[in-house]
Amino acid sequence: MESSPTASYEAVEVVGGRAQPVRMDVLRDRRIGLYVNGEFSASLSSTPDSLESLAYGYAIGEGMARDVGDILSVEVHGDKVYVRLKPPSGGVPTDARARERLDIRSLFYDILHLQEMAPAIYPGHGHFSVIFSAYGGLMSYAVGVDRHCVLWKAAGKVLLSGHCLSDTVAVCSGPVDSTMVEAAARAGIAAVLSPALPTDRAIESARSGHIVIMRFESPARACIYCGEEAISGIEFYRDRLMQPAGW
Template sequence: MEPSITTTRSIVRYSLEGAKEVEDTIASEYALTIKINGSELMTMVCTPDYIEDLAVGYLVSEGIIKRYSDIKNMRVDHKQGFIHINSDRLNPLYAKLQQKRYLTSCCGGSRQGFVFAQDALNTQKIKKQSVQLKPEDCFFYMNQLQNSADIFKQTGGVHNTALCNEDGMMLSRMDIGRHNALDKIYGYCLRHELSLEGTFLLFSGRISSEILLKAARIGCEIVLSKSAPTERAIELAEELGITTVGFIRNQSFNVYTWPERIG
């Protein structure tokens, strides 16, 4: 049985009118351990939906496997919190990677990731500019992301992201972890062989360097966020040819890199 993505709890809510006991909706927190060929790779704290997509997106974006077809079989044990994956086409550096984990800047340090100094060099630069957005498009798509964020409206405890192309929003995902939401998007695209040409990304949270690299590996030309990018993310976006747009709120926004794609 799949775990629930939300739960309810009786709380005391205070306001200027006083206090009252109410039922509140809370985002669930689920510990998922990825096991490859019987060995534990890592444990991430996530929202328990689209678990297969999450695992596939993580493994490919981190370079542990090259493509979805590298996985021979995959099985989720919801009760124990494991996803069992078998593959005979792992990155040759896999054994070394297991010894070089470190905490990323993900929310609360909920996952340990494999991030390399040469990641930017190994990530292909996006040279094409097939995506062009008008300023009003940036506001429109960000409003669309926020309006579709039902679990966030209920709990206030998740991040939201969406993949778009010129026809509109292709799919959206949410998770308590920013990285997880993006891996769910990427994993779904890989498993269903969706075209990633001419895509851009909507994001509710901070654009960190890890998020920027994941967007680059997907092939997104633009990243739109209601929050801020970090200095390293801006540097990487400049190097990799990605347009970064932040602070999309109150009828204004900032374009940090490659402004040619906006307006």
């Protein structure tokens, strides 16, 4: 199976009244079968790259595994991925851990950082997810055809690098829905940011899971739908437009 997320196709580009042949990269869209402990679990729409990361992020995000220690092995065979997990056990679930407060300036920095790096990681097609640390450092990113899968992939890349997702920030494309919020809560992600509006169920899930949901219109203007109490520094902007000068 192809490992590249893109394929090149001939097309005709029309600019300024002129038409000329060009080659354009498009995302490969594949149906990936995910099997957990020998049983079929899901059929996912994904690019064919980073499937091990997809499996790790999916297992944690869907609550099948509490942490990477519960994942015994992941094997990729073409368009099928086989995950072997430990038997379920007790313990404190990932989303029950105490969270650090996020800094509003760090969240704005994440948005600015994303816009600066966008030409390199996001060629203008598909969906993206980028994971930042609580202090604004880039940890991973993924681009693909399904916004849920790219979130699971980006999260899985962090886990496979040996780092923890606790108190990280996910910046995603497209509307944030309850599936994404619930996956973030289970993984320990503290905030989900997007340029698109969240769904109503996403907001309700975020409130019960104590997740910050923020929609950004620019690196200096945003709307926080829930989780304001988990953000420090926001009092500076009260009674003002959230447009910090000079950022």
